[in-house]
Structure formats: C-alpha cells, structure tokens
Amino acid sequence: MRLTMLKAKLHKVTVTHAELEYEGSCAIDGALLDASGIREFEQVHIYNLANGERFTTYAIRAEEGSGVISMNGAAARKAAPGDRVIICAYAVLDEAELEGFEPVLLYFDGANRIVRRAGSIPKQAA
Template sequence: MIQLTLLKAKLHRVRVTAVELDYEGSCAIDEELLKRAGILPFEQIHIYDVHNGERFSTYAIAAAPGSGVISVNGAAARRVSLGDLLIIAAYAQVPADEAEGFLPRVVYVDGENRPRDAAATPGLAIAAPA
C-alpha cells in the first residue's frame, strides 16, 4: 500500500523563550500547545526558523501547561536565537486512499505563545481549545 507523508500538526509562529545549549536535546513546548496540536511527547518534530531560515528536526518534550515555553535545547540551540519566530511541524504517514480530505491541526498563538482563536482557514483544521 502506498503511504503519503502529510502535515499532521503545526504550531504557527511560536516565539523562542529559551535556548539551552547544555541540555541533552529536544524542544520543550508548552504542554497545552502540544495537546491542541496533537503532538505527543517524544514525537519527531521539524522546526523552521522564520528569522534565519534554519530548518532542522528533533523531538518534542512537554513544558509546564500554560507556560508559553518554547525552549530549543542541545545542539539545536545553536540554530536559533532567543525571540526567534518558529514554525513547528509534525508529519504523519497516511495511506494514499485516506489522504484526500486529510486536514492538519494548526495552532495559532499570540505574542506570548498563548493559543488564540482563529477564523477558519480554507484547507486547514484549526485546533479547538483544550
């Protein structure tokens, strides 16, 4: 069976709140944002830095819910700066016959990484409040 890789979830334009070089690795993300997006702790994520164009992958870990934390840790900390805007994406393998109509969960945030309500965007599934 053919599998397609589709966008599963996206945290759109979250702001880096911490950069921790001396950490084992990963990206700590406010647990509320993870839940709204449907991203699990230890799930692979792709990070796209809006400010400098860096693109890399790591895995998600949960930070305190409601904290607004987006902490890029370990070696990846060298690829971002405090305050950078990021797009964090997770992808899923979907059988080709189920791909049509598949919609990702997208979470938009305010300037402090708090989820905000957003008008429905054509082609996207806006993540509902937790």
Template sequence: MKRHILRAKIHRATVTGANLNYEGSISIDERLLEAGKFVVFEKVDIYNVNNGNRFSTYVIPGKPGEISLNGAAARLCMPGDIIIIASYAEVEEEELHHFRPYLVYVDDKNNILEVKRDMEHVFTF
C-alpha cells in the first residue's frame, strides 16, 4: 500500500508578489527550489498562515528572494503574507522507515536559515 507523505516544504516563506494577470503558478527563488528538491511544474499545496487559505498550484523558478503567486492564486495571498509551501509523494509502506522529507526554513526575506531531513519522527507499526 502507498501512503501520501510530506516530501518537502518551505516553512513560513514571505509572499513578495501577487500577479493576477500571469497565467498561473507560484514563482519561487531557485535556491529554495534546489534546497527542497522541487522541480519545475511540480504540484504544491500552499497554506496561508495569515488568512487560512489553502490551495494547490505548480512551481516555476523565480528570482532571488521571490515568492510570487500568479494568476487566480494571486487573489488568495497578498505581499507580506506568511505561507507554507508543501509537496507530497506516494511512498510504499515498506519505504516509510527510511523516507525523510526536506524541510526548508527561511527568514522574513526568504533566505535559507536551515534545511533539515526530519529524523525525529520515525514510523512505527
């Protein structure tokens, strides 16, 4: 059986832009994409800490420090909002013991503070 497990997240990123007239997506600083092993066009869930909005979109590379919501998603976040960007993977149950997500922590300017592979939570059955 496969389980949907957190694969990577960028924790408490600050939204720097909202472009309603762009065709869609979220533009993310390429350094953050690399740190979390995100790929272009990967589906991500966005959790807005400020207003509680939760939605899905896809990733495109952005400029240094950039976290910009594009298209319809621009109506769900405003510059200055704090968001969590999460990606999930399907993992076979026998792989859960070895699977660790990429946890990317950033400051209020979206600079990387720390990247962790969560070792505290071990799956037990």
C-alpha cells in the first residue's frame, strides 16, 4: 500500500506579495525551502486562514533570508499581502518508508521567522 503523507508544513506564514501578472507559482524564501525540505517546482497546497481558500500551485525560490511569501499569477486572487497561510507539501510513501517517518513542521512569527520546529503535532487536551 502507498499512502500520501504530510512531508512538510510552513504553519502560519504571512503573505508578503501578490503578483497577478507573474507566471503562476508561490515564491518562498529560499532559506525556508531548505529548512522545510520543499524543493523548487514541487507541488504545494496552500490553505488561507483569512478567507478559507485552499489551492494547489508549485514552489519557486525567492531570495534567501528575505522572508518572502509571494502569491503569483492566479494564486494572487486567492491570498493577499498580510494573509496568514499554511503551506504544505506531501509525499507518497510505501509501508517500508513509513517506519520512522516524521514530517518537517515549521512554525512562524509575523515576520516569517521560524520560531519552532517539530516532527509531530502536539496532542490537544480533550
């Protein structure tokens, strides 16, 4: 059996730019791509906390250390500067690859700086 698993998550990054006339994609600070393991041109799913939009595009590398999260092309209609979004990448793994697998979960402050890294989501009290 092969399962689609969360590979990486950028939790609550802030959109810094929206470029409607740019070729479609999501530009992400290169240092954040490296920290998360998301590759340039990899498919990403974006969940907008401000308006509930959920959409799929691909990642491109923005300047290292810039904090840039730019929605480009049609994605610029789905998220605006100042919106907080969750960016996720997924991987298809077989049973053997699941052993010991943990996603890379990165959590951010309002300036798109990593404030916490994790390999699992904390359990919430019932």
